[in-house]
Amino acid sequence: MKSEANQVDQTSREKLMKSAEHLFAERGYDGVSVRDIANDAGVNSALVGYYFGGKEGLLAEVYTQRCGLLRDERAQLLAEYSAGGKTPSLEEVLDAFITPSLESARNGEGRRSLPHIRSILAAENSSLLEKLVAENFDESSKIFVKALGKCLPQLTHEDVLWRFHFLLGTIYYTATGPHRIKALSRGRCDPSDPAATKEELIPFLVAGFTAPSAAKGNKRRGRGRGNGTVKS
Amino acid sequence: MKSEANQVDQTSREKLMKSAEHLFAERGYDGVSVRDIANDAGVNSALVGYYFGGKEGLLAEVYTQRCGLLRDERAQLLAEYSAGGKTPSLEEVLDAFITPSLESARNGEGRRSLPHIRSILAAENSSLLEKLVAENFDESSKIFVKALGKCLPQLTHEDVLWRFHFLLGTIYYTATGPHRIKALSRGRCDPSDPAATKEELIPFLVAGFTAPSAAKGNKRRGRGRGNGTVKS
DNA sequence: CCCTTATTCGAACGAATGCATAAAATATAC
DNA sequence: GTATATTTTATGCATTCGTTCGAATAAGGG
Numbered sequence: 001m002k003s004e005a006n007q008v009d010q011t012s013r014e015k016l017m018k019s020a021e022h023l024f025a026e027r028g029y030d031g032v033s034v035r036d037i038a039n040d041a042g043v044n045s046a047l048v049g050y051y052f053g054g055k056e057g058l059l060a061e062v063y064t065q066r067c068g069l070l071r072d073e074r075a076q077l078l079a080e081y082s083a084g085g086k087t088p089s090l091e092e093v094l095d096a097f098i099t100p101s102l103e104s105a106r107n108g109e110g111r112r113s114l115p116h117i118r119s120i121l122a123a124e125n126s127s128l129l130e131k132l133v134a135e136n137f138d139e140s141s142k143i144f145v146k147a148l149g150k151c152l153p154q155l156t157h158e159d160v161l162w163r164f165h166f167l168l169g170t171i172y173y174t175a176t177g178p179h180r181i182k183a184l185s186r187g188r189c190d191p192s193d194p195a196a197t198k199e200e201l202i203p204f205l206v207a208g209f210t211a212p213s214a215a216k217g218n219k220r221r222g223r224g225r226g227n228g229t230v231k232s
Numbered sequence: 233m234k235s236e237a238n239q240v241d242q243t244s245r246e247k248l249m250k251s252a253e254h255l256f257a258e259r260g261y262d263g264v265s266v267r268d269i270a271n272d273a274g275v276n277s278a279l280v281g282y283y284f285g286g287k288e289g290l291l292a293e294v295y296t297q298r299c300g301l302l303r304d305e306r307a308q309l310l311a312e313y314s315a316g317g318k319t320p321s322l323e324e325v326l327d328a329f330i331t332p333s334l335e336s337a338r339n340g341e342g343r344r345s346l347p348h349i350r351s352i353l354a355a356e357n358s359s360l361l362e363k364l365v366a367e368n369f370d371e372s373s374k375i376f377v378k379a380l381g382k383c384l385p386q387l388t389h390e391d392v393l394w395r396f397h398f399l400l401g402t403i404y405y406t407a408t409g410p411h412r413i414k415a416l417s418r419g420r421c422d423p424s425d426p427a428a429t430k431e432e433l434i435p436f437l438v439a440g441f442t443a444p445s446a447a448k449g450n451k452r453r454g455r456g457r458g459n460g461t462v463k464s
Numbered sequence: 465c466c467c468t469t470a471t472t473c474g475a476a477c478g479a480a481t482g483c484a485t486a487a488a489a490t491a492t493a494c
Numbered sequence: 495g496t497a498t499a500t501t502t503t504a505t506g507c508a509t510t511c512g513t514t515c516g517a518a519t520a521a522g523g524g
Contacts, residue, residue: 012472028356030262034512044473049513119408124260124352130411141416161421162432165413169405170398177404179362181397184373189393200394204440211439214432244502265481276503281483 013051015041021062025116029059029124060132063121066114067136073100074140078147090151094167094205095198097144101171102194115175148209155213163209170201245283247273253294257348261291261356292364295353298346299368305332306372310379322383326399326437327430329376333403334426347407380441387445395441402433 010018019041023032034055038045052058077096081088088096101115121129141164149160178191191197242250251273255264266287270277284290309328313320320328333347353361373396381392410423423429 028260028262030260031356033510035510045512046473046514047471050471055512119405120352120356124263124356126411133412134415137412138416141412145416158417158421159432161413161417163436164416165406165421165423166402166433166436168409168412169403170401172405172409173401174397177400180365180369180373180400181393183366184370184377184396185390185393189390189397191397200391200446201398203443203446204395204398207443208436208440211435214435266483267481277482278484278504279502282501287482 012041012043012047015043016047016051016058017062017065020058021066021117024059024062024120028120029055034058056128059121060128063114063117063132064136066117067132070100070114071136071140074144078143087150088147090148090209091202091206093144093147093151094202094209097167098171098198098201098205099194101175102197115172119172119176152209155209159213162214166208167205170205174201244273244275244279247275248279248283248290249294249297252290253298253349256291256294256352260352261287266290288360291353292360295346295349295364296368298349299364302332302346303368303372306376310376319382320379322380322441323434323438325376325379325383326434326441329399330403330430330433330437331426333407334429347404350404352408384441387441391445392441394446398440399437402437406433 016037020032020037023037023040026032034048035045037058038048048055048058052061074097077099078088078093081092081096118129118133121132145160145164148164149155149157152160155163174191174197181189181191189196189200248269252264252269255269255272258264266280267277269290270280280287280290284293306329309331310320310325313324313328350361350365353364377392377396380396381387381389384392387395406423406429413421413423421428421432
């Protein structure tokens with residue numbers, strides 16, 4: 001036992017990052033002061049400047065680290081589904097992408113913090129965020145978009161991108177605003193339950209992704225209304 | 233000519249609300265000061281206290297007004313689709329719900345501000361937001377959930393709620409984080425174009441909503457994986 | 465032991481915040 | 495014209511913000 005980050009023996013730097021992640025996810029970037037974070041971590045607030053150069057640096061560090069974990073988990077799951085050179089099914093690709101997002105509770109106790117932080121920053125601090133996203137996520141996204149495209153050869157690249165965008169929306173909203181559906185359903189739909197969420201989300205997404213292409217370039221895409229009308 | 237809110241003849245109150253909507257949507261609640269808003273509106277900052285009782289009151293006023301407009305637009309579209317006692321199709325219900333969200337640019341020039349504001353508040357000021365949402369939206373949501381359920385009798389109520397939740401995610405994320413897909417597609421997918429977004433979103437959602445039920449109670453739900461695997 | 469380096473701490477800074485108040489300006493009524 | 499009510503402006507206040515600085519403490523090598 002080398003007492004790395006086992007339990008009690010955290011360095012001040014680690015304490016700060018942990019508290020920052022927690023508080024940023026809970027109250028947003030502008031909603032939390034450096035003093036709040038340092039207080040929650042039980043260290044002096046000047047350490048934020050010492051270790052991270054300032055509040056923004058602390059945020060960037062937290063975000064980058066979290067992104068790395070998430071990205072690795074996703075890549076590993078995708079690799080498992082691709083074992084033996086097999087091409088993963090659409091369901092499997094979606095599962096590999098979604099599962100780590102819903103269960104990002106493993107390391108420490110960080111509630112589903114990354115998507116939460118991410119969606120907060122999208123609004124509050126968009127300039128900094130865009131840089132962080134580009135640095136940490138674009139590459140990972142491209143891998144999954146490619147995997148999705150391989151499952152869906154009948155779609156244009158743009159179709160896949162659009163639907164990937166919608167997929168992101170469902171994930172982020174599930175992390176950000178779970179209260180509304182919980183209230184509407186009187187507690188019976190609980191987006192904070194990863195298993196239940198996945199059970200509902202995957203079939204929804206599979207069907208959405210396999211819908212006929214909507215690209216304009218697709219001259220003959222039969223539409224009219226497709227099967228839009230449901231027998232009622 | 234009563235010079236209500238025609239064009240140039242805005243009252244200071246209106247100017248404040250307009251600027252507040254704009255700035256809140258752009259930088260978040262904590263990210264904007266009362267002075268910023270008043271400055272942008274070209275009026276004195278004390279008017280915020282005079283007219284709205286403070287910053288929170290201003291936000292509540294903006295949010296409530298915007299919600300009312302959105303709710304009315306949605307209701308009107310749904311009524312149009314229900315003309316003559318006919319039951320609207322799934323596509324039509326979705327269209328009635330989505331279109332006003334994507335095009336909330338009409339009044340003034342407010343970019344798609346409401347979903348943006350909404351998603352910001354979800355993180356920043358959740359206590360105030362939850363009250364506002366409950367006051368302004370729950371009733372409207374129930375109407376659409378009911379309309380959706382009528383289109384999808386084979387689904388359980390919980391299924392419909394879950395999918396409605398996913399639908400909200402796609403809308404909010406489209407309003408909040410359009411940059412990522414725009415960058416990934418090198419500008420060819422533009423979520424700020426309502427028509428293009430709808431053309432992609434509606435087929436995706438129709439397919440997702442008509443997917444077989446995923447409810448656990450539904451013992452016999454037909455196929456194990458549906459058409460999840462695509463011919464490749 | 466001393467000396468160097470890395471950390472931690474308390475205090476303070478200027479700037480910006482939300483809010484309240486009083487005076488000035490304008491409109492309205494008589 | 496005068497008095498009253500409404501709207502706008504200007505200013506001040508107490509607080510909090512992120513950051514910086516110098517001193518105090520801990521750690522380690524010679």
